[in-house]
Amino acid sequence: xxRIVRPQPPxxxxxxxxxxxxxxxxxxxxxxxYPQVLHRAIRYSVMAGGKRLRPILALTAFEACGGGGEIIxxxxxxxxxxxxxSLIHDDLxxxxxxxxxxxxxxxxxxxxxxxxxxxxxxxxxxxxxxxAQTGNTEAILELADAIGTKGMLAGQMADMEAEGRSLTLxxxxxxxxxxxxxxxxxxxxxxxxxxxxxxxxxxAVTRYAEKIGYAFQIIDxxxxxxxxxxxxxxxxxxxxxxxxxxxxAVIGLEESRRRARELTDEAVEIISSAIKQPDHxxxxxxxxxxxxx
Ligand code: GRG
Numbered sequence: 001x002x003r004i005v006r007p008q009p010p011x012x013x014x015x016x017x018x019x020x021x022x023x024x025x026x027x028x029x030x031x032x033x034y035p036q037v038l039h040r041a042i043r044y045s046v047m048a049g050g051k052r053l054r055p056i057l058a059l060t061a062f063e064a065c066g067g068g069g070e071i072i073x074x075x076x077x078x079x080x081x082x083x084x085x086s087l088i089h090d091d092l093x094x095x096x097x098x099x100x101x102x103x104x105x106x107x108x109x110x111x112x113x114x115x116x117x118x119x120x121x122x123x124x125x126x127x128x129x130x131x132a133q134t135g136n137t138e139a140i141l142e143l144a145d146a147i148g149t150k151g152m153l154a155g156q157m158a159d160m161e162a163e164g165r166s167l168t169l170x171x172x173x174x175x176x177x178x179x180x181x182x183x184x185x186x187x188x189x190x191x192x193x194x195x196x197x198x199x200x201x202x203x204a205v206t207r208y209a210e211k212i213g214y215a216f217q218i219i220d221x222x223x224x225x226x227x228x229x230x231x232x233x234x235x236x237x238x239x240x241x242x243x244x245x246x247x248x249a250v251i252g253l254e255e256s257r258r259r260a261r262e263l264t265d266e267a268v269e270i271i272s273s274a275i276k277q278p279d280h281x282x283x284x285x286x287x288x289x290x291x292x293x
Pocket of ligand 1: 102
Protein backbone atom coordinates (compact mmCIF):
# COMPACT_ATOMS: atom_id res chain seq x y z
CA UNK A 1 0.00 0.00 0.00
CA UNK A 2 1.34 3.45 -0.91
CA ARG A 3 1.56 5.79 2.06
CA ILE A 4 1.63 9.53 1.53
CA VAL A 5 4.77 10.94 3.19
CA ARG A 6 4.18 14.54 4.19
CA PRO A 7 7.22 16.76 4.79
CA GLN A 8 7.55 17.64 8.47
CA PRO A 9 9.00 20.94 9.67
CA PRO A 10 12.71 20.61 10.54
CA UNK A 11 13.55 19.90 14.21
CA UNK A 12 14.77 23.44 14.89
CA UNK A 13 11.39 24.82 13.83
CA UNK A 14 9.47 22.26 15.90
CA UNK A 15 11.55 23.26 18.95
CA UNK A 16 10.95 26.96 18.35
CA UNK A 17 7.24 26.31 17.86
CA UNK A 18 7.05 24.55 21.23
CA UNK A 19 8.78 27.47 22.93
CA UNK A 20 6.40 29.96 21.28
CA UNK A 21 3.38 27.86 22.32
CA UNK A 22 4.59 28.05 25.92
CA UNK A 23 4.80 31.84 25.80
CA UNK A 24 1.40 32.11 24.10
CA UNK A 25 -0.13 30.15 26.96
CA UNK A 26 1.66 32.36 29.47
CA UNK A 27 0.65 35.72 27.94
CA UNK A 28 -2.96 34.97 27.02
CA UNK A 29 -5.64 35.82 29.59
CA UNK A 30 -6.86 32.75 31.47
CA UNK A 31 -10.34 31.31 31.02
CA UNK A 32 -11.32 31.73 34.67
CA UNK A 33 -11.12 35.54 34.54
CA TYR A 34 -14.03 37.76 33.37
CA PRO A 35 -15.07 37.90 30.53
CA GLN A 36 -14.62 34.13 30.53
CA VAL A 37 -16.44 33.52 27.23
CA LEU A 38 -14.22 35.96 25.37
CA HIS A 39 -11.07 34.52 26.93
CA ARG A 40 -12.20 30.99 26.03
CA ALA A 41 -12.88 32.13 22.46
CA ILE A 42 -9.44 33.75 22.19
CA ARG A 43 -7.74 30.59 23.40
CA TYR A 44 -9.90 28.44 21.10
CA SER A 45 -8.44 30.19 18.05
CA VAL A 46 -4.89 30.92 19.16
CA MET A 47 -4.19 27.53 20.75
CA ALA A 48 -5.73 25.59 17.85
CA GLY A 49 -2.29 25.04 16.37
CA GLY A 50 -0.79 26.79 13.41
CA LYS A 51 2.74 26.79 12.17
CA ARG A 52 3.78 29.85 14.23
CA LEU A 53 5.75 31.01 11.21
CA ARG A 54 5.75 34.71 12.11
CA PRO A 55 7.00 34.34 15.71
CA ILE A 56 9.57 31.76 14.55
CA LEU A 57 10.86 34.22 11.98
CA ALA A 58 11.11 36.99 14.59
CA LEU A 59 12.99 34.70 16.98
CA THR A 60 15.30 33.48 14.21
CA ALA A 61 16.16 37.05 13.15
CA PHE A 62 16.69 38.07 16.79
CA GLU A 63 19.12 35.22 17.42
CA ALA A 64 20.91 35.66 14.08
CA CYS A 65 21.48 39.35 14.82
CA GLY A 66 22.96 38.64 18.24
CA GLY A 67 19.94 39.40 20.43
CA GLY A 68 19.58 37.93 23.91
CA GLY A 69 17.04 37.86 26.73
CA GLU A 70 13.29 37.48 27.06
CA ILE A 71 12.14 40.65 25.27
CA ILE A 72 11.73 38.88 21.93
CA UNK A 73 8.99 36.60 23.26
CA UNK A 74 6.62 39.52 23.90
CA UNK A 75 7.05 40.60 20.27
CA UNK A 76 6.89 37.04 18.94
CA UNK A 77 3.60 36.40 20.75
CA UNK A 78 2.26 39.78 19.56
CA UNK A 79 2.93 38.76 15.93
CA UNK A 80 1.03 35.49 16.34
CA UNK A 81 -1.90 37.30 17.99
CA UNK A 82 -2.12 39.78 15.12
CA UNK A 83 -1.98 36.91 12.64
CA UNK A 84 -4.76 35.06 14.48
CA UNK A 85 -6.90 38.20 14.66
CA SER A 86 -6.59 38.57 10.87
CA LEU A 87 -7.62 34.92 10.37
CA ILE A 88 -10.66 35.25 12.66
CA HIS A 89 -11.89 38.40 10.92
CA ASP A 90 -11.07 37.04 7.45
CA ASP A 91 -13.23 33.95 8.14
CA LEU A 92 -16.31 36.00 9.15
CA UNK A 93 -19.45 35.80 6.97
CA UNK A 94 -18.93 39.43 5.86
CA UNK A 95 -15.46 38.47 4.53
CA UNK A 96 -14.62 34.97 3.25
CA UNK A 97 -17.35 33.18 5.20
CA UNK A 98 -15.26 30.09 5.93
CA UNK A 99 -16.30 27.21 8.22
CA UNK A 100 -12.98 25.55 8.94
CA UNK A 101 -9.68 26.92 10.25
CA UNK A 102 -6.68 25.13 11.74
CA UNK A 103 -8.64 21.89 11.53
CA UNK A 104 -11.55 23.15 13.66
CA UNK A 105 -14.81 25.03 13.05
CA UNK A 106 -14.05 28.74 12.61
CA UNK A 107 -14.52 30.91 15.68
CA UNK A 108 -17.82 32.47 14.55
CA UNK A 109 -19.21 28.96 13.89
CA UNK A 110 -18.38 27.94 17.46
CA UNK A 111 -19.03 31.18 19.38
CA UNK A 112 -21.13 33.33 17.05
CA UNK A 113 -20.18 36.36 14.97
CA UNK A 114 -20.29 38.97 17.72
CA UNK A 115 -17.88 37.07 20.00
CA UNK A 116 -15.59 36.34 17.03
CA UNK A 117 -15.47 40.04 16.17
CA UNK A 118 -14.61 40.96 19.77
CA UNK A 119 -12.03 38.19 20.05
CA UNK A 120 -10.23 39.62 17.01
CA UNK A 121 -10.35 43.11 18.51
CA UNK A 122 -9.06 41.82 21.85
CA UNK A 123 -6.14 40.03 20.17
CA UNK A 124 -5.21 43.24 18.38
CA UNK A 125 -5.21 45.18 21.68
CA UNK A 126 -3.29 42.49 23.52
CA UNK A 127 -0.69 42.40 20.75
CA UNK A 128 0.04 46.12 21.06
CA UNK A 129 0.09 45.85 24.84
CA UNK A 130 2.85 43.23 24.51
CA UNK A 131 4.71 45.27 21.88
CA ALA A 132 4.59 48.31 24.19
CA GLN A 133 6.22 46.19 26.89
CA THR A 134 9.30 45.82 24.65
CA GLY A 135 9.80 49.58 25.11
CA ASN A 136 11.06 49.80 21.53
CA THR A 137 9.17 52.43 19.50
CA GLU A 138 10.76 51.38 16.21
CA ALA A 139 9.50 47.81 16.66
CA ILE A 140 6.01 48.99 17.64
CA LEU A 141 5.78 51.25 14.56
CA GLU A 142 7.06 48.44 12.37
CA LEU A 143 4.08 46.31 13.38
CA ALA A 144 1.54 49.14 13.16
CA ASP A 145 2.68 50.05 9.63
CA ALA A 146 2.70 46.42 8.49
CA ILE A 147 -0.91 45.75 9.41
CA GLY A 148 -2.59 49.10 8.75
CA THR A 149 -3.74 50.80 5.57
CA LYS A 150 -0.17 50.84 4.23
CA GLY A 151 0.09 47.08 4.74
CA MET A 152 -2.21 44.13 5.43
CA LEU A 153 -5.43 46.13 5.30
CA ALA A 154 -4.47 47.66 1.94
CA GLY A 155 -3.98 44.13 0.62
CA GLN A 156 -7.30 42.97 2.04
CA MET A 157 -9.11 45.98 0.56
CA ALA A 158 -7.53 45.44 -2.87
CA ASP A 159 -8.43 41.74 -2.63
CA MET A 160 -12.07 42.56 -1.91
CA GLU A 161 -12.23 45.11 -4.73
CA ALA A 162 -10.73 42.59 -7.14
CA GLU A 163 -13.27 39.83 -6.55
CA GLY A 164 -14.83 38.51 -9.73
CA ARG A 165 -12.57 40.40 -12.10
CA SER A 166 -9.44 39.12 -13.89
CA LEU A 167 -6.24 40.74 -12.69
CA THR A 168 -2.79 41.51 -14.02
CA LEU A 169 0.25 39.94 -12.36
CA UNK A 170 1.14 43.34 -10.85
CA UNK A 171 -2.28 43.56 -9.22
CA UNK A 172 -2.03 40.05 -7.77
CA UNK A 173 1.45 40.90 -6.50
CA UNK A 174 0.18 44.05 -4.81
CA UNK A 175 -2.54 42.10 -3.01
CA UNK A 176 -0.23 39.35 -1.84
CA UNK A 177 2.77 41.46 -0.86
CA UNK A 178 0.45 43.57 1.31
CA UNK A 179 -2.09 41.06 2.61
CA UNK A 180 0.41 38.35 3.55
CA UNK A 181 3.87 39.73 2.83
CA UNK A 182 3.95 42.79 5.08
CA UNK A 183 3.38 40.88 8.33
CA UNK A 184 6.02 38.30 7.39
CA UNK A 185 8.43 41.10 6.50
CA UNK A 186 7.76 42.93 9.76
CA UNK A 187 8.31 39.71 11.74
CA UNK A 188 11.98 39.45 10.78
CA UNK A 189 12.48 43.21 10.98
CA UNK A 190 11.06 43.34 14.51
CA UNK A 191 13.38 40.50 15.57
CA UNK A 192 16.36 42.29 14.01
CA UNK A 193 15.43 45.71 15.44
CA UNK A 194 15.03 44.28 18.96
CA UNK A 195 18.46 42.66 18.61
CA UNK A 196 19.97 46.04 17.65
CA UNK A 197 20.96 44.85 14.16
CA UNK A 198 23.05 47.14 11.97
CA UNK A 199 21.68 48.52 8.69
CA UNK A 200 23.39 45.86 6.58
CA UNK A 201 21.85 42.96 8.51
CA UNK A 202 18.45 44.66 8.65
CA UNK A 203 18.49 45.05 4.86
CA ALA A 204 19.49 41.42 4.33
CA VAL A 205 16.78 39.95 6.59
CA THR A 206 14.23 42.29 4.99
CA ARG A 207 15.12 41.15 1.47
CA TYR A 208 15.05 37.51 2.62
CA ALA A 209 11.60 37.98 4.16
CA GLU A 210 10.20 39.69 1.07
CA LYS A 211 11.22 36.70 -1.04
CA ILE A 212 9.90 34.02 1.31
CA GLY A 213 6.70 36.00 1.97
CA TYR A 214 6.05 36.10 -1.73
CA ALA A 215 6.85 32.37 -2.10
CA PHE A 216 4.64 31.59 0.91
CA GLN A 217 1.63 33.16 -0.78
CA ILE A 218 2.28 31.46 -4.12
CA ILE A 219 2.39 28.09 -2.31
CA ASP A 220 -0.79 29.05 -0.43
CA UNK A 221 -2.53 29.61 -3.76
CA UNK A 222 -1.24 26.28 -5.12
CA UNK A 223 -2.40 24.43 -1.98
CA UNK A 224 -5.86 25.91 -2.36
CA UNK A 225 -6.01 23.99 -5.65
CA UNK A 226 -3.96 20.88 -4.93
CA UNK A 227 -4.03 20.48 -1.15
CA UNK A 228 -6.34 18.30 0.91
CA UNK A 229 -8.69 19.55 3.60
CA UNK A 230 -7.37 17.21 6.28
CA UNK A 231 -3.74 18.32 5.94
CA UNK A 232 -4.54 21.98 5.34
CA UNK A 233 -7.05 22.24 8.18
CA UNK A 234 -9.06 24.66 6.07
CA UNK A 235 -11.24 24.31 2.99
CA UNK A 236 -9.66 23.86 -0.43
CA UNK A 237 -11.04 25.61 -3.48
CA UNK A 238 -12.16 28.64 -1.51
CA UNK A 239 -10.21 31.02 -3.80
CA UNK A 240 -12.21 29.82 -6.80
CA UNK A 241 -15.43 29.83 -4.76
CA UNK A 242 -14.81 33.45 -3.71
CA UNK A 243 -13.52 34.55 -7.15
CA UNK A 244 -10.16 35.41 -5.58
CA UNK A 245 -7.07 36.68 -7.33
CA UNK A 246 -4.36 33.99 -7.29
CA UNK A 247 -0.99 33.34 -8.94
CA UNK A 248 -2.04 30.07 -10.63
CA ALA A 249 -5.04 31.89 -12.15
CA VAL A 250 -2.73 34.47 -13.73
CA ILE A 251 0.48 32.59 -14.54
CA GLY A 252 -0.58 28.92 -14.32
CA LEU A 253 0.33 26.16 -11.85
CA GLU A 254 3.66 25.13 -13.36
CA GLU A 255 4.99 28.67 -13.58
CA SER A 256 3.74 29.35 -10.03
CA ARG A 257 5.73 26.36 -8.75
CA ARG A 258 8.83 27.47 -10.65
CA ARG A 259 8.53 31.02 -9.32
CA ALA A 260 8.16 29.82 -5.70
CA ARG A 261 11.32 27.70 -6.07
CA GLU A 262 13.22 30.58 -7.61
CA LEU A 263 12.19 32.96 -4.82
CA THR A 264 13.22 30.60 -2.02
CA ASP A 265 16.57 29.97 -3.77
CA GLU A 266 17.12 33.72 -3.95
CA ALA A 267 16.15 34.12 -0.28
CA VAL A 268 18.66 31.42 0.73
CA GLU A 269 21.41 33.10 -1.28
CA ILE A 270 20.73 36.52 0.23
CA ILE A 271 20.67 35.31 3.82
CA SER A 272 23.66 32.97 3.42
CA SER A 273 25.91 35.77 2.29
CA ALA A 274 24.83 38.17 5.06
CA ILE A 275 24.44 36.05 8.21
CA LYS A 276 27.17 33.92 9.82
CA GLN A 277 24.87 31.05 10.83
CA PRO A 278 21.97 31.09 8.39
CA ASP A 279 20.85 27.45 8.97
CA HIS A 280 17.49 28.20 10.57
CA UNK A 281 16.65 30.83 7.95
CA UNK A 282 17.56 28.33 5.24
CA UNK A 283 15.41 25.61 6.82
CA UNK A 284 12.44 27.98 7.05
CA UNK A 285 12.79 28.89 3.35
CA UNK A 286 13.00 25.22 2.33
CA UNK A 287 10.04 24.33 4.53
CA UNK A 288 7.95 27.08 2.92
CA UNK A 289 8.85 25.78 -0.52
CA UNK A 290 7.60 22.23 0.15
CA UNK A 291 4.95 22.85 2.83
CA UNK A 292 1.66 20.96 2.62
CA UNK A 293 -0.27 23.10 5.10
C1 GRG B 1 -9.69 40.88 7.81
C2 GRG B 1 -8.12 42.12 9.40
C3 GRG B 1 -8.32 41.32 8.18
C4 GRG B 1 -7.25 40.99 7.45
C5 GRG B 1 -7.36 40.13 6.32
C6 GRG B 1 -4.04 38.51 6.33
C7 GRG B 1 -5.48 38.59 6.03
C8 GRG B 1 -6.04 39.88 5.67
C9 GRG B 1 -6.24 37.52 6.13
C10 GRG B 1 -5.72 36.21 6.52
C11 GRG B 1 -6.39 35.13 5.74
C12 GRG B 1 -5.61 34.54 4.62
C13 GRG B 1 -6.25 33.38 4.00
C14 GRG B 1 -4.42 35.01 4.20
C15 GRG B 1 -3.62 34.45 3.11
C16 GRG B 1 -2.54 33.43 3.50
C17 GRG B 1 -2.37 33.17 4.90
C18 GRG B 1 -1.85 34.27 5.69
C19 GRG B 1 -2.70 31.97 5.35
C20 GRG B 1 -2.65 31.53 6.73
O1 GRG B 1 -1.37 31.61 7.30
P1 GRG B 1 -0.60 30.33 7.85
O2 GRG B 1 -0.53 29.29 6.78
O3 GRG B 1 -1.62 29.82 8.97
O4 GRG B 1 0.68 30.75 8.47
P2 GRG B 1 -1.35 29.04 10.34
O5 GRG B 1 -2.69 28.45 10.71
O6 GRG B 1 -0.30 28.00 10.12
O7 GRG B 1 -0.92 30.07 11.34
